[in-house]
Structure formats: C-alpha cells, structure tokens
Amino acid sequence: MDKLTLPPVIAIDGPSASGKGTVAQRVAQALGFHYLDSGALYRLVALKVLQDGHNLDDETQLADVARNLNVVFQDSAILLGGCDVTDDIRTEQCGILASQLAAYPGVRAALTDRQRAFRQQPGLVADGRDMGSVIFPDASLKVFLTASAEIRAQRRYKQLMEKGINANIADLLQDIKNRDDRDRNRSIAPLQQLHDAQLLDTSSLTISQAENTVLSWYDEIHAKN
Ligand code: DC
Numbered sequence: 075m076d077k078l079t080l081p082p083v084i085a086i087d088g089p090s091a092s093g094k095g096t097v098a099q100r101v102a103q104a105l106g107f108h109y110l111d112s113g114a115l116y117r118l119v120a121l122k123v124l125q126d127g128h129n130l131d132d133e134t135q136l137a138d139v140a141r142n143l144n145v146v147f148q149d150s151a152i153l154l155g156g157c158d159v160t161d162d163i164r165t166e167q168c169g170i171l172a173s174q175l176a177a178y179p180g181v182r183a184a185l186t187d188r189q190r191a192f193r194q195q196p197g198l199v200a201d202g203r204d205m206g207s208v209i210f211p212d213a214s215l216k217v218f219l220t221a222s223a224e225i226r227a228q229r230r231y232k233q234l235m236e237k238g239i240n241a242n243i244a245d246l247l248q249d250i251k252n253r254d255d256r257d258r259n260r261s262i263a264p265l266q267q268l269h270d271a272q273l274l275d276t277s278s279l280t281i282s283q284a285e286n287t288v289l290s291w292y293d294e295i296h297a298k299n
Contacts, residue, residue, distance in 0.1 A: 189209050
C-alpha cells in the first residue's frame with residue numbers, strides 16, 4: 075500500500091489495567107474506526123500455551139504457536155480454534171503469562187504482520203505497549219495512557235467484584251507492579267512514553283473525559299492536515 079494512502083492510526087499505549095482498552099474501543103466507535111486489542115493476541119498465545127502445555131523456555135516453539143494461532147475476532151467475541159475464549163483470556167494467569175511470553179523477540183515478530191493487517195480504511199485505533207514505537211511508528215496520534223498503580227488496582231478489583239470473582243486488592247497491586255516492571259524493563263519493545271506521544275493520566279478522569287480528550291487531540295491533528 076502507498077504510504078500516502080495508508081489509513082490513519084491512533085496508537086494508545088500504556089500499562090496494564092490503565093483503562094486504555096475501554097478508551098480505545100470508545101474512540102474507535104466514535105470515529106467509526108477499526109479496533110485492535112494487541113494485548114488479546116499475547117493473551118491468546120498464553121492461553122494456547124497453557125492448553126497445549128508447551129515448554130516456556132523454548133522460544134522457537136512459542137513463536138510457532140504465535141504464528142499459527144487460529145483466531146477470529148467476531149464483533150466483541152474472540153474465537154480460538156473455533157471456541158469462544160473471550161473470558162478465558164482475561165484471567166490474571168493469562169495476563170501474567172502473556173507478559174512473560176511477550177519478552178521473547180520471536181513471539182513478538184510472529185505477531186507483527188497480524189497486527190498490521192488490522193490497518194484498514196477508514197482508520198484504526200490500536201492499544202498495547204508498542205503500538206506507537208514498533209507496530210505503527212507513523213501513527214497520526216500517539217497517546218500514552220496511564221494511571222497510578224493504586225488506582226489501577228482499585229479499578230481491576232471493582233471489575234472482578236462485578237463479575238463475582240473474589241480478589242485481594244494487595245495481591246492485585248503487587249501483580250500490577252510486577253507486570254509494569256517486566257513490560258517496562260524488557261530489552262525488546264518495552265513499554266515507554268515516546269517523545270512524540272501525548273500523556274493522558276486518567277487517575278482522576280472518567281472514561282468519557284479520557285475518551286473526549288483523545289478525540290479532541292485527533293480533531294486538532296485533522297484540522298491541521
Ligand atoms: O494489555 P494487556 O494487559 O491485555 O496485555 C497482556 C500482556 O501482553 C502485557 O502484560 C504485555 C503484553 N503485551 C505486549 O507486550 N505488547 C503489546 N502490544 C500488548 C501486550
């Protein structure tokens with residue numbers, strides 16, 4: 075595809091449980107854009123590895139799992155090998171394993187083309203850790219969406235309680251801090267605020283306020299071009 079005709083991308087990166095997925099989905103809906111939840115791909119690899127019992131030290135084997143994932147995104151449902159795994163990939167176990175597997179360059183490389191294929195007209199909102207740095211470095215708008223670890227742990231606790239899942243807020247906070255450390259300090263595609271990304275701290279914002287901030291930044295860019 076000619077670079078000039080490439081559909082626009084809004085890249086929203088940020089740490090675990092920052093609310094970037096909810097904000098990204100709402101921005102995509104408001105603009106009529108496609109949506110990529112890149113974390114779901116890493117979680118799917120994790121789920122497949124758990125199901126099939128692969129060796130967690132064998133990067134080549136794990137990269138093969140990532141390359142051969144049989145996944146279909148169907149509206150808001152995610153099918154792996156034809157089975158609905160929408161809820162299964164959201165467990166803490168899958169999130170923690172996803173973060174470990176994501177440190178392997180081979181696994182990341184195996185998922186690159188699959189992520190770029192989401193870039194379709196009229197545009198894409200993509201969320202993750204390396205959307206602005208590696209997958210879509212030419213994104214029209216890059217946002218680094220974050221919130222304090224304590225607020226993120228409280229939000230995750232509330233979500234789990236609403237689903238009837240028991241949780242301990244101190245454990246959630248520790249998991250979030252461990253995941254932040256791993257995602258920030260890995261040598262390949264680490265989570266970072268890029269110099270050309272807008273910082274959006276949602277600690278004291280509602281979801282609507284965060285969504286409207288991203289939409290207004292995108293409008294400003296549009297008005298200039
Ligand atoms: O966004 P999430 O919490 O669902 O992502 C799960 C893990 O996947 C996260 O801890 C790190 C990894 N990940 C990544 O390395 N790069 C991405 N673009 C998205 C997720």
